[in-house]
Amino acid sequence: MGPLIPNGVIPAEWDSIIAILIGIVFGFVLEASGFSSSRKLAGVFYGYDFAVLKVFFTAALVSLIGMYYMDYLGYVDITQMYVHPTYLWGAIVGGVIMGAGFVAGGFCPGTSLCAVAIGKIDAIVYVVGIMIGVFIFSELYFLFQPIYEGSFMGNVTLVDSFGVNPYWFIFIFTIVGILLFAISDKIRAKVKKIFY
Structure with missing residues (x-):
C-alpha cells in the first residue's frame, strides 16, 4: 500500500537518493524532448x-489515471497522498508572474535549469533573474506575506x-x-501556412 516511504516499504534514508535519480531522469527527458530550447517552449504562445x-498535459493525465487505477487495485491509498495547501491570491499572483517570465524568457524554472546544464547563455541569464527574484521576495517577505498567505482554502483538489x-x-x-490536442493541431497548421 503506497505511498512507499511513509509506509516503510522503502526506508526514509532513500528519500533524497530517489529524488536525485528522478531529477536526473526528468532532466534527461526534458533535454531529449528539446525542452531546453526557449524557441520550442515559447512556441506554445505563438502557435507554431x-x-x-x-x-505536460499527457503527463498530468497519465499520472492521474495511474494513481486512481493503483488506488482501485489497492496498491495505493489515494487519501494518503499529499495535497499542497491552496492560497488563492498567492497562486494567482505567482502564476501571473511565472507566466510573464515564461513568455518573456522562453523558459519555466525547470526547463531553464535543464538548459543551464548544457551551457545555454540565455538560460543562465534567466536563472540569474530567478535568483534575484527569490532574493527580493525573501528580503521583502513581510510586504508580500498578506498576499502569499491570503485566501487560504485548505488542501483542496479540483475534484x-x-x-x-x-x-x-x-x-x-x-x-x-x-x-485540446485536436485544436492545437489545427492552430499549428494555420500558423505554419502563414509563416512557412
Missing part, C-alpha cells in the same frame, strides 16, 4: 509548436472544488485533453 502543452466523482472528472479531463 504545442509540444509543451501536449507533453473537491467541483464536487464531482473523481472517475467522472478523469473522464472529462481526458475528453478536454483530446479536444
Whole structure:
C-alpha cells in the first residue's frame, strides 16, 4: 500500500537518493524532448509548436489515471497522498508572474535549469533573474506575506472544488485533453501556412 516511504516499504534514508535519480531522469527527458530550447517552449504562445502543452498535459493525465487505477487495485491509498495547501491570491499572483517570465524568457524554472546544464547563455541569464527574484521576495517577505498567505482554502483538489466523482472528472479531463490536442493541431497548421 503506497505511498512507499511513509509506509516503510522503502526506508526514509532513500528519500533524497530517489529524488536525485528522478531529477536526473526528468532532466534527461526534458533535454531529449528539446525542452531546453526557449524557441520550442515559447512556441506554445505563438502557435507554431504545442509540444509543451501536449507533453505536460499527457503527463498530468497519465499520472492521474495511474494513481486512481493503483488506488482501485489497492496498491495505493489515494487519501494518503499529499495535497499542497491552496492560497488563492498567492497562486494567482505567482502564476501571473511565472507566466510573464515564461513568455518573456522562453523558459519555466525547470526547463531553464535543464538548459543551464548544457551551457545555454540565455538560460543562465534567466536563472540569474530567478535568483534575484527569490532574493527580493525573501528580503521583502513581510510586504508580500498578506498576499502569499491570503485566501487560504485548505488542501483542496479540483475534484473537491467541483464536487464531482473523481472517475467522472478523469473522464472529462481526458475528453478536454483530446479536444485540446485536436485544436492545437489545427492552430499549428494555420500558423505554419502563414509563416512557412
